[in-house]
Structures are given as structure tokens and as C-alpha cells.
Amino acid sequence: MTDDEQAELYTSAVTLAQNHPARFTDEDEGIAAAALTESGLTLLGVSIDAMVTSACLCAETGPICEAHRTGDRIIASICVRWTESDGPMVLAACGVCQERLVMFGRDVMIGLPADDSRQFRFVPLADLRPSPWWDAWN
């Protein structure tokens, strides 16, 4: 994954987060994810708010479902939270999303906040999830 591809993925997520505020928060918060696939597509998704917290969906969910639908493989994913006051902030994939993303391979690159949280870096999923639950079946 090139630096340009990383920057483009980050920018795609930031732009969507800015323009798609969550419905049920009192803030202007938007959370969006962008995933790059092996075929070169950028898949986008937004977090889904619900009145019941357990019914909410992470922004990565849409791209993951789309990749499964098309048979494409996600090779990188990044999630960004945006508010007017704080600007963009990279969010690491949660444990559930890590378990979903590992189905595309341990080498999926995951966006993480860099030291100042306004920047980003990518690391292999295996660095975050060295022992996915999926290992129990393989």
C-alpha cells in the first residue's frame, strides 16, 4: 500500500465523516470508514446510530458487507471521527471489526491514530489481533 493510497483512504473517510453527521447524537459528530480492496475500489461506510446502543453498527460494517457481496478482498481500512470543534480523529478498528476484517487476511492494513491523534499510520491487522478467535477453527 503506497503512501498516496493511505492518504487517499484517510481523506475519503474524513470527507464522508464531515458530510454525514450521526443522527442521534447531540453533537455534529460524524464517523466514517474507508476500505481499499484488492481490485482497487474504495468502499465507504458510516456508523449507524440507534436508540439502543447494542443495535449501533461501526462504520466499517458497510464496506465489510460490500466486500463480501462482491467477493473482493479488503486490503486496508481506516475509520475517522469528525466534529466541528475537534476536526478529524482516527479511530482504531474495534475488536468486533478486527474479527470481521481478519476474514480478509491478517495482512489487512488498519489505520491507527499517530502520536498526535490528528495524523494516522497503518499497521497489519496481525499486530492488533495476534490471536483472532477465528484461529480456533483453523
Ligand SMILES: [Zn+2]
Ligand atoms: Zn467496530
